[in-house]
Each structure stands twice: as structure tokens, then as C-alpha cells.
Amino acid sequence: MTRILTHLERLEAEAIHIIREVMAEAKKPVMMYSVGKDSAVLLHLAKKAFYPSPPPFPLLHVDTTWKFKDMYALREKAAQDAGMELIIHQNAEAKERGINPFDHGPLHTDMWKTEGLKQALDLHGFDVAFGGARRDEEKSRAKERIFSFRTASHGWDPKNQRPELWNLYNAKKAKGESIRVFPISNWTELDIWQYIMAENIEIVPLYFAAPRPTYIYEGGLFMADDVDRLEKVMGTRPKITTRSVRFRTLGCFPLTGAVESNASNLSEVIQEMLLTTTSERQGRVIDKDEGGAGMEKKKQEGYF
Amino acid sequence: MNEQTGKEPIYKTEALIAEDIDAYLAQHQNKELLRFITCGSVDDGKSTLIGRLLYDSKMIFEDQLAALEADSKKSGTQGQEIDFALLVDGLAAEREQGITIDVAYRFFATEKRKFIVADTPGHEQYTRNMVTGASTADAAVILVDARKGILVQTRRHSYLAHLLGINNLILAVNKMDLVDFSQETFDGIVSDYRKFAAEIGIERFTAIPISGFRGDNITEAPSSNTPWYVGPALIAHLENIEIAATAAQEKPFRMPVQWVNRPNLDFRGFSGLVSGGTIKPGDPVRIVPSGKNSAVKSIVTLGGLLDEAVAGQSVTITLEDEIDCSRGDVIAAAGDPPEVSDQFESTIVWMSEEALKPGRGYWLKLATQTVSATVQEPKFEINVNTMEHLAAKTLELNAIGVAEVHTDKPIVFEPYTDSTELGGFILVDKITNATVAAGMLHFSLRRADNVHWQPTTITREEHALLKNQTPRVLWFTGLSGSGKSTIANEVEKSLNLMNRHTFLLDGDNVRHGLNKDLGFTEADRIENIRRVGEVAKLMTDAGLIVLTAFISPFRAERKMVREMLPEAEFIEIFVDTPLAVAEERDVKGLYKKARSGKLKNFTGIDSPYESPESPEIRVNTVEMTPAEAAEYIVRQIMPLK
Numbered sequence: 035m036t037r038i039l040t041h042l043e044r045l046e047a048e049a050i051h052i053i054r055e056v057m058a059e060a061k062k063p064v065m066m067y068s069v070g071k072d073s074a075v076l077l078h079l080a081k082k083a084f085y086p087s088p089p090p091f092p093l094l095h096v097d098t099t100w101k102f103k104d105m106y107a108l109r110e111k112a113a114q115d116a117g118m119e120l121i122i123h124q125n126a127e128a129k130e131r132g133i134n135p136f137d138h139g140p141l142h143t144d145m146w147k148t149e150g151l152k153q154a155l156d157l158h159g160f161d162v163a164f165g166g167a168r169r170d171e172e173k174s175r176a177k178e179r180i181f182s183f184r185t186a187s188h189g190w191d192p193k194n195q196r197p198e199l200w201n202l203y204n205a206k207k208a209k210g211e212s213i214r215v216f217p218i219s220n221w222t223e224l225d226i227w228q229y230i231m232a233e234n235i236e237i238v239p240l241y242f243a244a245p246r247p248t249y250i251y252e253g254g255l256f257m258a259d260d261v262d263r264l265e266k267v268m269g270t271r272p273k274i275t276t277r278s279v280r281f282r283t284l285g286c287f288p289l290t291g292a293v294e295s296n297a298s299n300l301s302e303v304i305q306e307m308l309l310t311t312t313s314e315r316q317g318r319v320i321d322k323d324e325g326g327a328g329m330e331k332k333k334q335e336g337y338f
Numbered sequence: 339m340n341e342q343t344g345k346e347p348i349y350k351t352e353a354l355i356a357e358d359i360d361a362y363l364a365q366h367q368n369k370e371l372l373r374f375i376t377c378g379s380v381d382d383g384k385s386t387l388i389g390r391l392l393y394d395s396k397m398i399f400e401d402q403l404a405a406l407e408a409d410s411k412k413s414g415t416q417g418q419e420i421d422f423a424l425l426v427d428g429l430a431a432e433r434e435q436g437i438t439i440d441v442a443y444r445f446f447a448t449e450k451r452k453f454i455v456a457d458t459p460g461h462e463q464y465t466r467n468m469v470t471g472a473s474t475a476d477a478a479v480i481l482v483d484a485r486k487g488i489l490v491q492t493r494r495h496s497y498l499a500h501l502l503g504i505n506n507l508i509l510a511v512n513k514m515d516l517v518d519f520s521q522e523t524f525d526g527i528v529s530d531y532r533k534f535a536a537e538i539g540i541e542r543f544t545a546i547p548i549s550g551f552r553g554d555n556i557t558e559a560p561s562s563n564t565p566w567y568v569g570p571a572l573i574a575h576l577e578n579i580e581i582a583a584t585a586a587q588e589k590p591f592r593m594p595v596q597w598v599n600r601p602n603l604d605f606r607g608f609s610g611l612v613s614g615g616t617i618k619p620g621d622p623v624r625i626v627p628s629g630k631n632s633a634v635k636s637i638v639t640l641g642g643l644l645d646e647a648v649a650g651q652s653v654t655i656t657l658e659d660e661i662d663c664s665r666g667d668v669i670a671a672a673g674d675p676p677e678v679s680d681q682f683e684s685t686i687v688w689m690s691e692e693a694l695k696p697g698r699g700y701w702l703k704l705a706t707q708t709v710s711a712t713v714q715e716p717k718f719e720i721n722v723n724t725m726e727h728l729a730a731k732t733l734e735l736n737a738i739g740v741a742e743v744h745t746d747k748p749i750v751f752e753p754y755t756d757s758t759e760l761g762g763f764i765l766v767d768k769i770t771n772a773t774v775a776a777g778m779l780h781f782s783l784r785r786a787d788n789v790h791w792q793p794t795t796i797t798r799e800e801h802a803l804l805k806n807q808t809p810r811v812l813w814f815t816g817l818s819g820s821g822k823s824t825i826a827n828e829v830e831k832s833l834n835l836m837n838r839h840t841f842l843l844d845g846d847n848v849r850h851g852l853n854k855d856l857g858f859t860e861a862d863r864i865e866n867i868r869r870v871g872e873v874a875k876l877m878t879d880a881g882l883i884v885l886t887a888f889i890s891p892f893r894a895e896r897k898m899v900r901e902m903l904p905e906a907e908f909i910e911i912f913v914d915t916p917l918a919v920a921e922e923r924d925v926k927g928l929y930k931k932a933r934s935g936k937l938k939n940f941t942g943i944d945s946p947y948e949s950p951e952s953p954e955i956r957v958n959t960v961e962m963t964p965a966e967a968a969e970y971i972v973r974q975i976m977p978l979k
Contacts (some may be wrong), residue, residue: 038372038584039583039626040368040369040371041369041371041452042367043650043651047611047650047651050611051652052608054596054610054652057597058596058665081640085639086600087599087600088605126401150410176442176443177442177443197689197771197773197776198773199470199474199762199764201758202703202704202705202764202769204764204766204773206766207771220445224366224447225452228367287680300360301363302359302365308355309356
């Protein structure tokens with residue numbers, strides 16, 4: 035009698051296998067934790083991989099100080115529930131120079147996230163970092179390996195990737211070099227949502243629709259998570275309107291577009307996602323600059 | 339179910355999603371997962387087909403479609419119509435060049451299955467990409483341009499898919515719209531392919547006439563353009579193919595241990611991905627390679643204890659007994675454990691700019707085992723276009739060859755055809771850390787580890803005692819015509835007069851019987867020596883003094899025989915005769931034949947002789963007569979009790 039595994043069971047088994055391989059072969063691994071839904075799934079998979087032990091590595095949040103309040107709240111709770119150490123890194127230089135999404139455009143992402151991540155990895159000497167990126171998110175991701183090798187300066191060379199066969203991952207590297215590992219590479223947005231539902235994984239409430247203070251900026255709909263701070267940086271107080279909105283992805287609140295919605299529970303969110311006609315990253319400003327090759331360029335520079 | 343057509347809908351049904359999302363989700367929690375690879379030449383329309391699959395399964399959103407329409411006008415190759423290929427050609431550099439250069443993975447789903455598509459390029463220099471994509475695929479879609487038929491590339495792709503063990507091959511005859519959907523054209527291509535497939539051992543394949551650009555026979559069959567076609571649509575066929583992970587449940591239980599889970603002194607679990615079979619608490623298991631037996635106590639997961647785990651699941655197992663088991667070991671069905679060996683015959687795909695260095699140490703990773711390994715000089719290279727076997731000293735980038743692999747310690751394995759998990763390996767350069775090759779193990783060159791010893795009462799010591807002598811193997815090595823057989827014969831005569839029990843194994847004689855199936859290729863020479871070594875060993879077990887007279891040109895094999903025997907029982911006797919002298923003698927006329935090219939692989943002429951570095955005894959046949967040499971040898975080996 036054979037039992038046919040479902041696609042979620044297969045994806046889960048693959049991700050757990052990858053996470054354990056890293057644990058067995060890395061010197062000092064760390065799990066990137068952005069508090070988003072993909073991070074929530076990744077963290078849940080890490081718990082499953084090592085149960086009854088807690089995941090034997092810390093969580094790392096590269097903070098920009100511009101995340102939603104709800105994200106900061108869940109961040110602490112999730113780490114505690116998993117019994118894991120939480121490392122928070124903020125780029126001191128970005129903080130000092132007051133880098134923000136309004137005055138500095140792409141530099142905001144570069145300084146806080148790209149440079150911040152490199153600093154954190156170097157500071158703690160992490161040689162392998164787990165990330166929650168998926169191949170279906172964006173075209174250049176589709177070609178990235180599960181074990182993505184980075185030079186000592188954290189660069190990614192898409193022409194010089196290691197071939198990845200069967201479920202054999204080559205984790206060998208020279209001193210100073212590091213590897214980014216993406217255990218949920220083969221998951222789609224729908225898989226993520228189905229898994230969250232099946233496993234009852236806690237996610238940030240911002241994914242569900244609720245009346246929230248919003249404003250329009252350069253044609254996009256955003257949530258005024260901290261209106262005083264917005265006023266300080268923008269120079270004027272944005273015109274706030276309460277709308278029922280939710281978010282398909284979460285990042286810095288001034289950069290993450292909200293969608294008007296009434297989907298207030300998981301099945302309604304999935305329903306909306308399945309019937310929607312725009313892609314997930316559309317609300318994110320980060321992909322759009324530098325023409326069609328935004329993400330690929332960022333990755334070559336060391337972005338996750 | 340669509341009430342009008344009575345057919346199951348293929349892609350997601352918007353109506354159900356809108357009306358009853360919970361019913362839809364319940365249905366979709368239980369999809370299966372199938373991975374396949376698409377292979378085709380540059381212009382076979384592969385990217386267009388994948389774009390079509392994504393488009394038809396509504397995996398393309400409006401914003402992507404708008405970008406696609408804009409791009410199609412800018413750099414598309416399909417005029418003003420939507421160029422699906424632009425959707426899947428990812429990286430900036432290749433978008434400009436209009437080619438795909440690496441393996442990309444795409445996802446789409448139907449009502450029944452989620453699909454992961456490995457999209458790999460068809461250029462010759464990228465064999466490694468296709469092998470990479472094929473390594474995880476359950477099926478391969480081989481695209482052929484209906485206008486061009488079976489090309490060299492088609493053969494190459496089919497061969498590689500077959501080599502990687504893909505059992506489900508789909509010949510997608512594309513661009514049927516450009517040949518007026520001609521059945522004759524389709525049948526001709528299928529017939530050509532069938533002939534070729536049989537030649538390389540492909541037993542079955544499914545041929546489907548399609549148009550990726552127009553959509554014919556992709557989701558529904560037959561298309562109104564091909565009323566003559568009686569098979570399934572491409573999607574329907576992909577929905578019904580057997581999934582390799584499911585088939586693996588029928589095999590004996592195997593779980594390579596990844597990690598030992600010890601949260602506290604009371605818990606000791608072994609974590610891994612079940613690669614074959616099924617397991618239940620209470621099932622007897624054996625830890626390989628240690629051979630220790632135990633039984634499964636429990637199968638532990640975060641969600642609770644499991645009654646059963648099957649191939650494809652990642653679990654943690656606890657055992658009834660406290661026994662040693664660590665990363666690299668395999669927990670296996672006690673009654674049917676895998677083999678252990680350190681020498682293999684293997685097919686190797688070279689993936690690095692820097693060519694294979696035979697004899698150099700590489701890291702070999704197989705399942706969760708990492709060992710140091712060397713690859714011998716290839717027995718042959720395979721021309722992936724013609725399937726011819728070519729002589730090769732090394733393997734260059736994208737070359738495929740068959741070679742022996744030796745590991746520095748025994749590893750647990752199964753032939754690749756039985757288990758991709760325990761038969762597939764990668765080689766990693768120890769300096770650059772690059773993955774330089776992928777390989778598939780065929781069989782062990784030493785089978786002793788798989789067979790258990792039956793203890794016998796009369797020991798080898800007692801056999802020897804009865805004969806009142808110390809067993810020895812007097813291993814004569816040297817060029818053809820050096821005088822090995824003559825001197826060995828003299829030595830045996832002397833020992834016989836001294837009432838010693840001896841036996842002379844002669845190279846020519848053995849090839850009339852025991853080894854008459856072997857030729858003179860490097861591989862056969864190695865096997866010849868291995869067998870002689872085994873026979874000599876059995877005879878020493880019986881208490882005999884064994885004399886062997888074989889050219890035995892390779893150091894590695896002489897070393898192999900030395901290592902089979904107890905310390906000091908192997909006496910290497912180098913019959914040191916210069917090539918010129920041996921060739922001058924040419925007692926059997928073989929050198930003459932070899933020089934004229936009538937005899938291939940002749941040692942000293944077109945096959946190397948590796949002189950012993952420190953033989954126990956060396957005799958110089960230029961200065962000594964055979965009788966003198968024999969007397970010298972006998973003096974050296976005395977006393978023999």
C-alpha cells in the first residue's frame with residue numbers, strides 16, 4: 035500500500051532536509067527573519083526539523099527602523115515561542131545619517147538592508163544564512179540555487195553558480211565566503227498560504243484586512259503606521275483616510291503598498307489572492323528601479 | 339466538474355474559488371507534486387511552451403502581462419503577438435542575447451497536481467545544466483521542431499534524460515501549426531525517434547503533436563487541427579505520470595542519517611529524509627555500515643508520533659537499543675540492507691572548466707556521506723551525439739565517461755538504477771570548493787562486503803601446518819617476454835624437490851579458462867589480476883605456496899592483491915628486463931604483431947608498464963640465466979616454515 039504524499043508534504047520534507055543539511059555542515063548558521071509570512075513558514079519548518087530540540091541557531095532581523103509596529107511585536111514573540119536567540123541589527127551609519135525612504139530613495143534599501151545584512155553577517159561571523167526567498171517571486175530568483183554561494187564581499191555571480199544535483203548540496207567554502215540558503219525556493223505564494231492554514235502558523239495581523247489609517251503617495255496606497263514620523267520626514271502631514279486594507283507582502287511601511295480589501299481571515303485572503311490579477315511584488319517599490327533588472331542587480335551587490 | 343462538458347476542469351476554477359473558497363481549499367490541500375524537465379534546441383519553442391503552460395494555468399498576472407506586452411513589442415520575436423518566451427527568459431544578460439543560459443525553475447498547478455518545471459537550455463556547452471535539471475525530474479518533455487525532425491540535440495537530450503534515470507519521456511513534436519498539422523510529418527518523426535530510442539535502451543515514450551504558440555493539444559486533445567491524434571493532451575499526460583517518490587515506497591527501507599538529535603540525555607533521535615520504502619515502530623532495522631541491528635521505537639515529529647513514515651518524508655527516528663549511529667550512516671531494512679564498498683564503476687559527468695585529473699583526491703558526497711575519492715583514468719568517454727565510446731585520458735567540461743571511483747573509506751551505496759539517493763554523487767574540488775562533477779554508481783568492484791562469511795572449522799593455519807610450510811604468493815611481474823613463466827617454472831621445480839606444496843598460476847593458462855571472458859583493455863586487465871589475486875589467496879588459505887606469472891602492469895592492482903593477503907605473504911618479484919631486450923627475444927612473436935598494429939593494448943608498446951617501486955625481490959635477466967635467477971629467488975624466500 036503506497037501513500038501518496040501531497041505537494042505540501044513533499045515541499046515540507048524537502049525544506050526540512052535542506053535546513054538539516056545546513057546544520058550538519060555549516061560552522062555558524064543563522065536564520066534571516068523578516069517577520070513576513072515566508073519567514074513565519076521558514077521558522078516553523080526549522081522548529082519541525084529539529085523537534086524536540088529547539089532550532090540550534092539564532093534568528094537575525096536586519097532592521098531598518100521603518101517596519102510596521104505589528105511586525106516588531108510578533109518578532110519578539112515568535113523568537114520566544116521557538117526558544118531561539120533573536121539578534122537585531124541596525125546599520126549604525128544609516129541611523130546616524132538619518133537614511134529614510136523619502137529623501138534617499140534606493141539608498142534606503144541599500145544602506146539599511148543590503149549593507150546592514152553584510153555588516154551583521156560579518157560582525158557575528160555567520161557562514162550560512164537561511165532566507166525565505168522563493169523562486170516564483172521574481173524572474174532572477176527563478177534561476178538562483180537553493181545554496182547560493184556568495185564571495186567574501188557578499189556578491190552573487192549568476193554565471194558562476196554551483197550545479198545543484200539531486201538533493202546533494204555542496205556547502206564547502208573558503209574562509210570569509212558565505213552561503214545563502216533558501217529552503218522554500220520551490221514554494222509558490224499559494225503553497226505558503228495553504229501551509230500557513232494547514233499548520234496554523236501565526237502571522238502578522240497586517241495580512242488580514244482591517245480599518246487602518248492610510249494615505250496616498252505618488253499614486254500608491256500606504257498605511258500611516260507612524261504618522262508623526264512620516265510628517266517629520268515628509269515635511270507635511272499626509273492626509274489620512276481610514277480604509278479597510280491589508281498587505282500582500284510586508285517591508286518598510288512607507289515602501290509597502292496596501293491593497294483595499296475586506297479579506298479578514300485566511301480563506302478569504304487566499305480567495306482574494308487566487309482571484310487577483312496582479313502579482314505579489316507589485317506593491318513593492320524595490321523591484322521597479324533600474325529598469326527590468328532591479329532585483330538581479332541588487333542581488334549582485336549582496337541583497338538577499 | 340464542468341456541467342456543460344462533463345469534464346474535470348484542468349486549471350483552477352474561478353467559480354468555485356469565488357463561491358466556496360473552503361471547498362476549493364479542501365480540494366487543493368491534497369494535490370500531488372510532479373517535477374519535470376523541458377529540453378529542446380534553441381529554436382524548438384521551449385520557452386514559448388513553458389510560457390503557454392504558465393499562461394493557461396493563470397500563473398501570469400495582469401501587471402506581468404502588461405510588462406510582457408510591452409516587452410513583446412520591444413524585443414519579441416513573434417511580431418505584435420505576445421511572446422511567451424520573454425516571460426521565462428530571466429536574467430538581464432540573456433534577455434538581451436535572447437537565449438536562456440542556466441537552469442530555471444517554474445511553477446504551475448492544475449486541479450490535480452502542482453508542477454515544478456526545470457527549464458534548461460539546449461546548447462551543447464551546457465550539458466551540465468540539463469543534467470542538473472534532470473537529476474530531480476520525474477519526467478522529461480523533449481521538444482522537437484516538426485519542421486526539422488529528430489536532430490543531434492534531440493538524441494543528446496534523450497540520452498541524458500535516460501542516463502539520469504528518467505522513465506517518463508515525452509516527445510513533444512512542436513510547431514505543428516507550421517507543418518499544417520500533418521499526420522504524416524508527425525508519424526515520420528515518431529518512427530525516426532522510436533528507432534533511436536531503442537538503440538539507447540529507452541523502452542517507452544509518449545509522443546504528442548503540439549503547438550506551444552497556438553495551444554494545440556496542450557490542455558485538451560485532440561485539438562480540432564489534429565483530429566487524427568488519439569493520445570492525451572500534454573497536461574493530461576503530465577497529470578497521470580507516476581511520481582518517482584511514490585514508486586520509491588515499494589523499495590526496501592532506507593534513511594540516510596543527517597543529524598543526531600540529542601536535546602537531553604533521555605532522547606536520542608536520528609533525523610533524515612526517508613529515501614526508500616516505509617517504516618513503522620517495531621520494524622527491525624540495521625545500521626549500515628556498522629551492521630548493528632535494532633528496531634524502530636518511535637517516529638517523532640512536531641505534530642506528534644507517526645504510525646508510519648514513507649519515502650519522501652523528513653522524520654526523526656528513535657531506536658530500541660543504544661547503538662552507535664551518526665551522520666553518514668544509513669538506517670535500513672534489517673533483512674535487505676544496502677551494500678558497502680570503496681571501489682565502484684561509475685558514469686561521470688564533468689562540470690568544471692578544469693578537466694578531471696585521474697588519481698587526484700576530490701571530495702565525494704553521496705547521500706549524507708562525504709569522503710575523499712579518486713577517479714581512475716576513464717575507461718571511455720561517451721560521445722553524447724552519436725553514443726560512440728571514445729578512448730579518453732581525462733574528462734573535459736560537459737564530457738561524460740565511465741571510470742572507476744575509489745574512496746578512502748567504504749561508503750554505503752546502491753546502484754543508481756535502484757536508488758538515485760544512494761547511487762548519485764557529486765565531486766567537489768578540494769582547493770576551489772567548486773562542484774566539478776556528478777556521478778552515478780553502477781556496481782562495486784569489490785563485492786565481499788555484501789556477502790557474509792561462513793565460518794569453517796579447519797583454519798588456514800591448520801592447512802599450512804599439515805603441509806609443514808608457510809604459505810606465500812610469489813608474484814612475478816614484468817614485461818611480456820621478460821622470462822616470468824620460465825623463471826617461475828624453475829622456482830617451482832626447486833621447491834617441489836624440497837617437498838613443498840606449490841601451484842603455478844600462469845597468465846596464458848588462466849586466460850584459457852577462468853578468465854577466458856576477459857580481453858586486454860585496461861578494465862579487463864584489472865579484472866584479470868583481481869581474479870588471479872583471489873584464486874592465489876584461496877590457495878594460500880589451503881596452505882599452498884603459489885607462484886603467479888602475469889605481466890600485471892599496474893601498481894594499483896598489484897597493491898590490491900598485496901592488501902588481500904596477510905602481512906608478508908605477498909612477495910613481489912620484479913623480472914627486470916628492458917623493453918628492448920624483451921622485444922628482441924619476442925618468443926611468441928607478439929611484439930612484432932603489436933608494432934604492426936595487429937595487436938592492441940600491448941604492454942610496453944601502446945599500454946603502459948608501471949615498474950614496481952620497491953619489490954621484495956628483483957632479478958636481472960640480462961645478467962642471470964633463468965636457472966640462476968630461480969636459485970637466487972629460492973635463497974631469498976627460505977626458510978619456508
